[in-house]
Amino acid sequence: xxxxGQIIGLWGAMSFVLLMGCVDKFEADxxxxxxxxxxxxxxxxxxxxxxxxxxxxxxxxxSKENEDLYDTYLDVDAELYVHGSDGTSWVGHxxxxxxxxxxxxxxxxxxxxxxxxxxxxDVYLSEPQRPVETIEIENLTFSxxxxxxxxxxYLDSQEGSADGSRYYLWYFEExxxxxxxxxxxxxxxxxxxxxxxxxxxPVAQGWCYYGTDQIVLGSTESNVMNKxxxxxxxxIKNTDRRLSVLYSIRVYQRTLTRQEYEYYQERVKLNKxxxxxxxxxxxxxPTNITCSNSSRKVIGYVxxxxxxxxxxxxxxxxxxxxxxxxxxxFGEAPEGTYREKYAAGFQxxxxxxxxxxxxxxxxxxxxxxxxxxxxxxxxxxLYYPQEEADTH
Numbered sequence: 001x002x003x004x005g006q007i008i009g010l011w012g013a014m015s016f017v018l019l020m021g022c023v024d025k026f027e028a029d030x031x032x033x034x035x036x037x038x039x040x041x042x043x044x045x046x047x048x049x050x051x052x053x054x055x056x057x058x059x060x061x062x063s064k065e066n067e068d069l070y071d072t073y074l075d076v077d078a079e080l081y082v083h084g085s086d087g088t089s090w091v092g093h094x095x096x097x098x099x100x101x102x103x104x105x106x107x108x109x110x111x112x113x114x115x116x117x118x119x120x121x122d123v124y125l126s127e128p129q130r131p132v133e134t135i136e137i138e139n140l141t142f143s144x145x146x147x148x149x150x151x152x153x154y155l156d157s158q159e160g161s162a163d164g165s166r167y168y169l170w171y172f173e174e175x176x177x178x179x180x181x182x183x184x185x186x187x188x189x190x191x192x193x194x195x196x197x198x199x200x201x202p203v204a205q206g207w208c209y210y211g212t213d214q215i216v217l218g219s220t221e222s223n224v225m226n227k228x229x230x231x232x233x234x235x236i237k238n239t240d241r242r243l244s245v246l247y248s249i250r251v252y253q254r255t256l257t258r259q260e261y262e263y264y265q266e267r268v269k270l271n272k273x274x275x276x277x278x279x280x281x282x283x284x285x286p287t288n289i290t291c292s293n294s295s296r297k298v299i300g301y302v303x304x305x306x307x308x309x310x311x312x313x314x315x316x317x318x319x320x321x322x323x324x325x326x327x328x329x330f331g332e333a334p335e336g337t338y339r340e341k342y343a344a345g346f347q348x349x350x351x352x353x354x355x356x357x358x359x360x361x362x363x364x365x366x367x368x369x370x371x372x373x374x375x376x377x378x379x380x381x382l383y384y385p386q387e388e389a390d391t392h
Contacts, residue, residue, distance in 0.1 A: 040117060040124060040289055040300035042100075043254070044082055046107035046131060046307055054078055054098040054117065079118040085128060086111045107131045107306060115289075115302045126302035127288040132255045135166060137311040140233075140251055147321035150235045151243060153313065155251060157228035166226060167261035169254045170216040170233055173209070177245040177379055178368045180204040181328040181360040182349035190342045195353070201383045203361070206368030208242075217264055241366065243322040246314060246379055253309040262286050263301040314378070328360035 042052030054076040080092030080100040086108065092100035107113060112128035139156040157168065183204040189196050216233055220226045233251055236242055256264070263286045291298045333346035333355035341355055347365075349356040359365040373381060 037296060038076070038117075038119060038124060038291070038298045038300075040115070040126075040298060040302065042115065043303040043305060044107070044113050044115065044131070045104055045305050047104065048308075049101060049103050051095065052080060052092065052100045052102065052115065052117075052302075054080075054100065054119075076119065081116045082113060083116060084108070084111045084113050107304070109133070109306065113304050121293075122296055123292040124289055124298050125292075127290075129257070129288075129304045131304045131306040132257060134305060134307040134309055135168070135253065135255050137251065137253050137309045140249075140311045140313040142313065142315055142320075144238070144320050148238065148323075150237050151315065151320050152232060153234040153236075153249060153251075155228065155231045155233050155253075155311075157231075157253065159225060159227040165219055165221045165223075165258075166228075167219045167256040167258055168217065168228060169256055169261075169264055170218070170231075170251055171212060171214065172234060172249050172251045173211045174242065174247070174249050175207060175209050175374060175377070176242040176247040177373075177377070178206050178208065178241060178363045178366055179245050179382075180363055181326075182356055183383070184347075184349050184351070184361055186348055186351045186353070187362070188338050188342055188348050190339065193339055195338070195348065197351075203364050203370050205382050206363035206366075206370045207372040207374065207377070208366075208368050209372070215264065215268065217261065217268065219261060238321055239323045239325045241326075243315065243317055243320055244324065246316055246377075248312060248314050248377075250310060250312045253311075254303070254305055256303060259286060259288060260301055260303050263288075326357075326359065328356055330354050330356055332356065 037056070039055040040052065043050055056076055076098040077094075078100070080102065082090045082092070082102055082104060084107075088105065088111075090102050090104055092102045095101050109131060112130055114128040115124075115126040117124040136158045137155060138158045140153070141156075142151055142153045144151045155170065157166075180201075180203065183201045185198045185201045187196055187198070187203070188194075216231075218228055218231050220228060223229075234249060236247070266285055285299055287299050287301055289298045289300055289302060330349070331354055333341040334344050336344075342358075345358050346355045347358040347361040348354070349361045363370060373379075
């Protein structure tokens, strides 16, 4: 398998801040619950800032046109705490729309932790549990067996201890660089209805980011080595612009208990096979949360981990068979005024006032940010003055 540069294994608070935002929220309908019910999801992670999601069940009378009911579904007014059996405690702070942020301190492996939610006079408690040890990601690699086919990304985990199977959840974030086919410092401004000459090409290079809500599950139940080898994490078509210059993927790995693994299995199954939001919820859906009021049922799961493993991989366009299917030609703009040409999807591509498709000249047409270069990105700004580039 090919590799680009150095494959980086990182630990850090930045990954934890993003933790819950990158795992897809539960989307099964809870209409089979009693009149009152709550959906709670989140994870207790050592030395991290995490976000717990609280949602009420959707009423049977809910419709997308009824915004008041939708706001009621999201607006969960609660008190939220994370407690340790050693007396430690951390308080949650509301972010709105049922989200509560908690700054978790250092967890101890021999201490049990649980979530407490107080809502409308009732108390919801997750099952106390010790933090699950973190298994590192050993390798993150890619291959393109068929040069006309997709680029596939694979993961190997480090070998777990011999005391039982391991269960995993993965999610990932993507960044990629885009460059315009035509580099122009002369551009038409639609709002001002005039041509502007810049000191440098302002929209010829840019960056995109995508934090996927897709999760991938895996286990070592049938693996004697108790190790994940060659797990398929992601696949990118060879015509995808992500591969046109430089692409980065950061994969996060969280080790699960068997019960939590079964919870996510059921959740993925519901979302994929049964239609998501308006799907009836099976009464046997696994959970580790209980309510002090037996008439109010709760679903969801709260995990507890010593950390989250992270690894990053770069893929350069020089290392794959990328196929550029976008046709960038001069002089294809229709007749008409400059405003009409621009409105039809075209932009000036050089100082001769020749027009080409906007996406061939301006990366913002491809939702890229010309000032969005990550601090850790290996490629520099190509066109901006150095003093400006250094400020971003």
